[in-house]
Amino acid sequence: MIEAPFISVVSPVYGCKGCLEDLVDRIAVAITPLGASFEVILVDDASPDGAWARIVELSETRPWLKGIRLSRNFGQHYAIAAGIENARGQQVVVMDCDLQDVPEEIPKLLKALSNDVSVAFGQRTERQDSTLKRLGSWAFYKALSWLTGVKQDHTTANFGAFDRKVIDTINSMPERERCFPLMVKWAGFRSAAVPVSHAQRTLGKSSYKFSRLLRLAIDIILSYSDKPLRLVVRMGIIFALMAFTMVILSVFRFIHGDIQVAGFTSIIASTWLVGGMMISCLGVVGLYVGKQFNDSKGRPYYIISERINE
Known part of the structure; x- marks a missing residue:
């Protein structure tokens, strides 16, 4: 030997x-x-x-x-x-x-x-x-x-x-x-x-190259940290509080006669904002699920x- x-x-x-x-x-x-x-x-x-x-x-x-x-x-x-x-x-x-x-x-x-x-x-x-x-x-x-x-x-x-x-x-x-x-x-x-x-x-x-470095950075961050998931939860709570505050403010203004007709622009803006945030959050979760899927294959x-x- x-x-x-x-x-x-x-x-x-x-x-x-x-x-x-x-x-x-x-x-x-x-x-x-x-x-x-x-x-x-x-x-x-x-x-x-x-x-x-x-x-x-x-x-x-x-x-x-x-x-x-x-x-x-x-x-x-x-x-x-x-x-x-x-x-x-x-x-x-x-x-x-x-x-x-x-x-x-x-x-x-x-x-x-x-x-x-x-x-x-x-x-x-x-x-x-x-x-x-x-x-x-x-x-x-x-x-x-x-x-x-x-x-x-x-x-x-x-x-x-x-x-x-x-x-x-x-x-x-x-x-x-x-x-x-x-x-x-x-x-x-x-x-x-x-x-x-x-x-x-x-x-x-x-x-x-830049694209390869970016992909490597994302892979490393997703593999060695769960903070993006916790950030998604925090963002969800923040947006929920913002939405609740806007509802209370709108009801208060309506009672005092400040709002006669609901604004089309504000509805569309809030819909796009919330929709975009939901898609982003699902994307982050999806990346973690994808990592788990690859690991579950057990390939070398x-x-x-x-x-x-x-």
């Missing part, structure tokens, strides 16, 4: 074929001085640029490099799930493949792990992203903090080092909707934010079609 490595590095791959050799070699150079055995797991999330062939080629001369190919594009967080569920190390590093997460910072993250600290997130103090992307990230995490009641940090993402017990806990969570950093934070293990460098993207373009959240060096 092959002895398990002490360190596992997991990276989901999508649209970054050109930088994979640089990625794995820089990871090896960064970890080798630590004197610990290691493995690098690249998870091909059906990358459209033929990344799998490149992973196979690189693995032929690097026995510590392992590859997992998903049957189709499942998404970044599902690719991470596939990687960490197949990682064997006592310490696991998760990072992106585009080299914006700097491999040379891995020893710093691993050093931050101790008996007291089980999670070391890389804190990007100077993000090398566009202003619009940074602003969108800040707004999303602020909204998510309010909705979930758990403080979120927009300067941290997937990049980090995690103790084995943290990875085992995340792997044991049965929910289909996966968001790796939120699941880690929910688990509640003691964590540290380690300032790390953040590089500019040199190859390819981000696959997260990723499917592996090929492996190398396993």
Whole structure:
């Protein structure tokens, strides 16, 4: 039986074929001085640029490099799930493949792990992203903090080092909707934010377009917070009180002769307003029901079609 490595590095791959050799070699150079055995797991999330062939080629001369190919594009967080569920190390590093997460910072993250600290997130103090992307990230995490009641940090993402017990806990969570950093934070293990460098993207373009980011944000909010449902109940109560107040006011004005004929405009306006609110509330409830329907199917959240060096 092959002895398990002490360190596992997991990276989901999508649209970054050109930088994979640089990625794995820089990871090896960064970890080798630590004197610990290691493995690098690249998870091909059906990358459209033929990344799998490149992973196979690189693995032929690097026995510590392992590859997992998903049957189709499942998404970044599902690719991470596939990687960490197949990682064997006592310490696991998760990072992106585009080299914006700097491999040379891995020893710093691993050093931050101790008996007291089980999670070391890389804190990007100077993000090398566009202003619009940074602003969108800040707004999303602020909204998510309010909705979930758990403080979120927009300067941290997937990049980090995690103790084995943290990875085992995340792997044991049965929910289909996966968001790796939120699941880690929910688990509640003691964590540290380690300032790390953040590089500019040199190859390819981000696959997260606005529509995809919006869909991801909605999925995460619905999966990790029930506050939208509670907001719907509050809005219903507020509108009911407003309607009751308007009825009392109208009766009072009618008794005093201020109203001779009921206004057509006010009736139409109130009908459209209440109707729109009811449809919106049903839509929110429907989204939650849809999530439960998908979970009830019990389908796997990723499917592996090929492996190398396993």
